[in-house]
Amino acid sequence: MEPEIDWDSLGFGVTPTDYMYVMKCSIGDEFDKGQLLPYGNIELSPAAGVLNYGQGLFEGMKAMRREDGKIVLFRPHENALRMKIGAERMCMPSPCVDLFVDAVNKTVLANKRWIPPAGKGTLYIRPLLLGTGPILGLSPAPEYTFIIYASPVANYFKEGSALRLYVEDEFHRASRGGTGSIKSITNYAPAFKPVTTAKSRGFSDVLYLDSVHKKYVEEVSTCNIFLVKDNIISTPSTTGSILPGITRKSIIEIALDQGYQVEERLIEVEELVNADEVFCTGTVVVVIPVGSITYQDKRVEYQIDENAVYKRIFSTYMAIKNGQLEDKNGWIVEIN
DSSP: OOOOOOGGGOOSSOOOOSEEEEEEEETTSOOOOOEEEESOOOOOOTTBHHHHHOOEEEOOEEEEEOTTSOEEEEOHHHHHHHHHHHHHHTTOOOOOHHHHHHHHHHHHHHTGGGSOOTTSOEEEEEEEEEEOSBOOSSSOOSEEEEEEEEEEEOOSSOTTOOEEEEEESSSOSOOTTSSTTTTBGGGTGGGHHHHHHHHHTTOSEEEEEOTTTSOBEEEETTBEEEEEETTEEEEEOOSSSSOOOHHHHHHHHHHHHTTOEEEEEOOBTTHHHHOSEEEEEETTTEEEEEEEEEETTEEEEOOOOTTOHHHHHHHHHHHHHTTSSOOTTOOEEEEO
């Protein structure tokens, strides 16, 4: 039975679906076998490591329904690898890549009826790795839980819109030697204050600077950032405080295939003034242009036209996902 959802008015929020995937593991052991359970609340000890010390990771990915009816994932193995790297940093066991991808497949199939029709949205998939065992001293939890839940969503930002970014020079997203390069749950709550303030002033999101020199562009709260100047595409290098986005990686590879020069480097905030074009990438935002950036009360506006570089790259990216272009790199995983 199809869910009673007006797909045309779907937003980006939690819509409870039918099932979630749950798998547990004790410290020193390996994740082995999980199960699908009805979607619902989970029980945690008040002494759980994730509640007391923030020992947790998450991933984000999407399953989409194509026009031909096929259900596909985009590079799920990359999400699995990124969680594994994050787990090592957080002293957590993690599912192997094949187990991770298999769990995602099972979750998507179990919630198949919640995948929006082609062009109406996607099924957002949220894998979580949590330290759920009780611990009082400052050390890794004794037990871990891997959970996947899903929710049908539309675009995070309104389709056809351009971001209005505010450069934050007081608060910082991440520091050297910290956890900015992994999807630790502790990375996100500190962004609430600057983002809430920025949105109250009419901005879409916040663009952060590095915490050492306070002059190099890092990333936006929800996505990575790219600058275009004279057809050279530049993006901040992932040197430890920037999340290595999977969409970011894919856009770089597509741009190189199309003959663009791509530079991963330090980008000074002043370079924003002279950029021909700025755009952002991420699982949630996909690829979205930036219409303006405000820094120290000075606003720079960018012209967005039909010949924009981001549009050429984005159209190829979507054509691969939709099956209109050959997937030469094995990025697409079909669910069946």
